[in-house]
Each structure stands twice: as structure tokens, then as C-alpha cells.
Amino acid sequence: MQKSIIFVIVLFFSISLLAQKNQNEKVKVGLVLSGGGAKGFAHIGALKILEEAGVKIDYIGGTSMGAIVGALYASGYSANELDSIFTNMDFKELIQDDLPRSAKTFYEKEDAERYALTLPFNNFKISFPQAISGGQNIYNELVKLLYHVKDVNDFNKLPIPFLCVATDVETGKQVLLNNGYLPEAIMASGTFPSLFEPTEINGQILIDGGVINNYPIDEVQDLGANFIIGVDVQDELSKRESLLSATEVLFQISNYRTVQDMVEKSKHTDIYIKPDIKNFSVIDFDMGQSIIQNGQIAAMEKYVILKELAIKQDSKKRKKLAILHQDSITVSRLKLEGNNNYSRGYVKGKLRFDLTQRISFNKLLNGISNLAATKNFKTIRYELKSNGMGDDLVLKLRENPNKMFIRLGVHYDDLFKSAALINLTKKNFLMDDDVASFDFILGDNLRYSMQYYVDKGSYWSYGVNSKFVNFEQEINYDLIQSNFNAPINNNINTINFDVTDLTNQFYLQTVWQEEFAFSAGVEHKFLKYSTRTLDSAPDTDSLTPSTSSRVLYDKSNYYSAYGQLTLDTYNDKYFPSKGLYFNGDFHVYLFSSDFNDNFKEFSIGNAKIGAAFPIAKNLSLNIETEGGVKFGISRITSLDFVLGGYGGSVVNNFVPFLGYDFLSLPGNSYVKAYGKLDFKFAPKNHLMFAANFANVDDDLFRTGEWFTEPNFSGYALGYGWESFFGPVQMLYSWSPEVASSMVFFSIGYWF
Helix, strand or coil: CHHHHHHHHHHHHHHHHHHHHHHHHHCCEEEEECCCHHHHHHHHHHHHHHHHHCCCCCEEEECCHHHHHHHHHHCCCCHHHHHHHHHCCCHHHHHHCCCCHHHCCHHHHHHHCCCCEEEEEECCEECCCCCCECCHHHHHHHHHHCHHHCCCCEHHHCCCCEEEEEEECCCCCEEEECECCHHHHHHHHCCCCCCECCEEECCEEEEEHHHCCCCCHHHHHHHCCCEEEEECCCCCCCCHHHCCCHHHHHHHHHHHHHHHHHHHHHHCCCEEECCCCCCCCCCCHHHHHHHHHHHHHHHHCCHHHHHHHHHHCCCCCCCCCCCCCCCEEEEEEEEEECCCCCCHHHHHHHHCCCCCCEEEHHHHHHHHHHHHHCCCEEEEEEEEEECCCCEEEEEEEEECCCCEEEEEEEEEECCCEEEEEEEEEEECCCCCCEEEEEEEEEECCCEEEEEEEECCCCCCEEEEEEEEEEEEEEEEHHHHHHHHCCCCCCCCCEEEEEEEEEEEEEEEEEEECCCEEEEEEEEEEEEEEEEECCCCCCCHHHCCCEECCEEEEEEEEEEEEEEEEEEECCCCCCCCCCEEEEEEEEEEEEEECCCCCCCCCEEEEEEEEEEEEEEECCEEEEEEEEEEEEECCCCCCCCCEEECECCCCCCCCEECECCCCCCCEEECEEEEEEEEEEEEEECCEEEEEEEEEEEEECCHHHHCHHHCCCCEEEEEEEEEEEECCEEEEEEEEECCCCCCCEEEEEECCCC
16 A cells, blocks of 8 residues: 555656656747738837746747848847847838949949939830839848858758748749848848849749738747747738828738738737737838837737746746857958849949958948949849858849830020930940940930940940030120130120030040049040121121121031049039049140131140038038149130039030129139038928139139139029929029129929
């Protein structure tokens, strides 16, 4: 009997210990995080409470925003660190893929600041882009944040085993992503259709996993989890009054299936956390803190159960991974995939950094942005892999299939008057790395511009330009008298002056010190200055030869060689608030058809330097100084400097100068100082005050008068608006030396 009692007691304790052991072994907690755009911020709030309760997560699975939050947490970030990361991100800027102006080459800057609308024009049929964004900025951030686990290809070997899901856009089937390059995988899971370009992984074109599976509970259970905590940030189907944007409508469509699925999936979730975020939209990224707080509130309601779960788990705490944020790296090798129509030199030149040299991480990301700014690639995905000597940079490029574009622009100003621009651009026109562009400008003055450029990146690039400009302007007759030896005629105050300019250039260009562009080339310029017939004026025959009822002052072909050095880091061409600018140009005129029989070799040099910087909130100062001089004793005056007017399109050596009308102040040399205060009183709206001062005359530098008190000055008050079709500017301008004032008005990009 006694032996039986002892046996029962031993058996009881054995069973108890075994049960306790089995219980400890089988409690494997899986965390499932759903997709939901900005609503996914609630995941961070829920994670804070899980950490507070002491719950240890054994597996994580997520979709879309849930995949991003889950991957970062699985890689070692704490909930508080995620809070700091997400709330300090400008998601609007990241999603729109806004690239700084400095990311563009000089050719691309001109391109971006000329056209109001660009549309693909394949096979001479207009089409529309597949997505708003390539997601490049978001991908760059993910690469940087996950650099410490860049060599982990098996997601089961992360500090917390992780998986996410995406959708094969061709088959509509789910794709499980549990290995590969982590930033690329979670980017694919969050590639929402029409918002981001699809991601290609292993030959499959992938979009947002939420389309097919917004809550991967089964997949997390397959990892080994037998206790599921789920955070569901997906709402019920929205009512019509809530569908206020295209993005909301698309989310509604993708939710049709997943909302139904959640009814069953929520029943299989042991601790189901459903934050109250119905008052937030999927794009309310600026409401991040409020959404995080709602996630905390929802998880706190389950705090007692979470605490009980933590007690049942192994009391041994998970070892915290030390995340070392990488400030600099060494890219020792560059590997390219998918660059079928763009050479290695082109790609390397856009990256703007040297291999094997230590560079900042931001410099790497800037290089990727430079490549993205060309818009020659739909997506740029890349991997950083350790190789013992630094990192391999594996660039996986997906070229933009659109090679032809039609571009449109409109403009009005007081010199060229109204104009409509139609452009046709063809990339890979004759060879790899090239682009051909033709502008045809209709309006009050017929013009055109043709460009062909072969961009060799880190090697010498070359191009051909051809530009035709024609306009008329009423100018003071004194300018004709002084520049073209016209006879004195007191009966004429102003005269209609017609300018025709055809300029053709062939040039070589290279980038120096990553910021400066140096160009050298040869130029042909056909120049015709004329006026309408002066038959009614005395001594007309004594002016200059007349043809076709016009008096000609010049009708010559000029041939020259030139060099140009340019630096432009302004953040905006029209309303700069920071950056530097320099442009130096030197032309040597060697030959001419010599219409006026007075040509001798001469040279013209000019330079402009400027800086823009903020001086208070929304208030910036832009200061510039410039000058030009003619070298030689040639009596040619057709290429002298003429100051006056306002604008962003320079023809010959006509220089804008506030306070005076166009083509008012001539001379073969000049110096000018300019300053502008710009107050951005509302987004895209500017109030401006500008002043400029100048000396302009013949032989200004030889006589030393360039260093004297300015003879000419002008001021302006104005308003500027950054419209979708280009800047709109209105300036009230005056000068103390001139009795009258004037208003300059321009609409749209200058071209």
C-alpha cells in the first residue's frame, strides 16, 4: 500500500513536470501584422505594449506596411526605435520620389525646367505612366536601415524569423518571401498597384501582398508558431463619402477579398488586436503619432492576457541585437544587371563616386538618386554584399520601356509674347546612352531648339545643339546710332528692332569634381539685326543696305571656338533658397562672312557667380554678381552686351536688368550685382523684393570704371507662384534714373 502511494506521488510529479516542460516548449508566439498604409503605424503602438508586457515574439509575418514594420522589428529594432524612425520620416516626399535638383545632370536640369507635361509616345500613340512613383526613396531608406543584416539571405536567421507575402501580378497567386535581400522583399510586399512600380524578383513581377493575403496567419503557423497575436489595421469596406482619392478607391477594391477572409482568420487568432483607426486614411502619414497611440490603446485592452502569456513563456530574455548605424562604406566592386541600352560608363558616371574609396552612406544614396533622376529606369533595386574588402554593389536595373516622349509647355512674357511648345524626345535614338530632342515653338515668334547628346558618364560626353530664335522689340534709336553708326535723326525716338539668331554647336563635356561641368566646342552663329522700312524717315538710304523692305544692320555668319565651366547646386532655378551657382564662358570668334566689312578676330568672356541661403524661416536671400568683357580691337558690335528687361532665357549677350526695358543699356563690357529677398508666405507662393546695380560701357575694364559707383540701378517688388505648368511671376519694376516704371509678367517655364 505504501509502495503504491509513493508510486502515485512520483508519477504525479513526473506528469506535472513533464506537462510544465511541454507547456514551455510548445508556447511559440507568432506575430501577424496586416497591411493598411499609414494605418500600419498602429503596429508600432501595439509592439510597445507587447514589450511592456514582456511578451517574446518567436516569429513574425506581415504584409505591405506590416511587412516593413515587421522586418525592422525582426532585424533588431525596438518599438521605441521604430517610433522615432517612422515619425521623423517625410512619407509624402518619400512616396512622391521627389529628387533634389542637384541629382540631375546639367542637361537633365534644363530638360526638367522647360516642360509642363511629359507623356510616353510609343509608336506615335500617347500613353500614361503605370505608377506615380518608382518607390526609389523608400527603397533607399530600407537599405540604410537594414544594412546591419545585409548578408542575411535566409530570413529564418534574422534575430526573429520573418516572412512576408507578395502577389504575382501575372498569375494572381501568392508569393511567399522568406529569403533573398530583405529590403527588396518587403518593398515587393508593399508595392501597391498604381502607386508604386511593380518589383521584379527571380523573374516574377510582384505587387502588394495585400491584394491576395493581407494577414498571413497560416504562413506564420507553418514557421512553427502555435500561439498567434495579430494586429489588424484593415478597416471594413468604406462608404462612398470616405472614398475621396484614387488611392482610397484602389484600397477599397483590393479589400473586397481580404475583408471577407479576415472574418475567419480573426477566429484563429489567439490575441486579436484591432486598433480604432477608422477616422484615418491609408495616406494619413502626417498623423503618425495619433495612429501609434491608437495602436497602444487597442493593445492595452489585452494587457492582462499578454502578461499571462509572458509568464508562460521561457523567462530567458531575448538577446538585444546591437544595431550599428553605418555612416560610411567602401564599395569595392560594381556589378550591373539589366543595363541593356546604357553602358557601364554611363551608370558609373551617374553614381558620382569612385570605387574602393571610403564614402558616406548618404553619398551612395545620392548616387542612386542621380541614376534615378535620369528616368531611364522604371526601378533601381540594389544589394550591398560583404566581400572581405568592402561591399559589392549589385545594381539590378529595370529599364524604362518608354523611349519616346511628347512634351508640352506654354509660356508668356513681355519679350517673346505668347508661345506654345511641342517637344519630341527619343532616347537611344542612334546608339546607347544617347537622347535626341526637338522643340518646336509656336506663337507670336517662331522658334525651335534641337539637341542631340551622348552621355558617357565618367568619360567625355558629346553633343550637338541647334537653336533658332526670332523676336521684335521697340528699342531706343540711340542704341542703333551708337552700335551701328546710324545717322542722327531727332525725329526718331524708338525703332522696331528685329533679332534673328541661328546657333549651331558641337561640343565635348565632362564632369569635374562631381559638381562642375566643363564643355569645349565649336559654334556657328547666323545673326541678323534689322528693322522695318524707314522710308518715311529722312536719310534712310544712308543707314545700311536694305532688302525686302527692311533695313539690315547685320546679316553675318560667325564661327568661333568656346569653353564653358558650370556649377549649379541651386535647389530651384526660379526661386532658389539654397545652393551655389557659377557659369563662365569664353568665346574666340575666328571667322565671319562679314556683312559690314569690319571683322577682325576678337574674344568675349563673361562669368556669373551666385549663392542662395535661408536667413529666417521661409525667408531666403539670393545674391549674384556677373560681368563680361570683349577682347580685341574689332569694330563688331553685334555681339556686345545689352542690359535690360527680365527673364530666364538669354539670347546672345542680352542680360536681364530690372528697372529698364529690354535692350536698353549697350556696351562691350559690364559688371552687375543682383540681390533678391524671397519670402515664401504659403506653399508655392512667394513675395519678392529685388535690386540690381550695374556699370556698362565700352572698354569698361580698360578705363577702370567698372570699379566705380554704379551708373545704373533698378528695383522690383513681385509675386511668384509655383504652378503645375511652371512659375508665374509678376514684378513691378522701377529705376531712379528712369522717369517711368514698368510691370514684367511671365507665365510658365522659360524656353
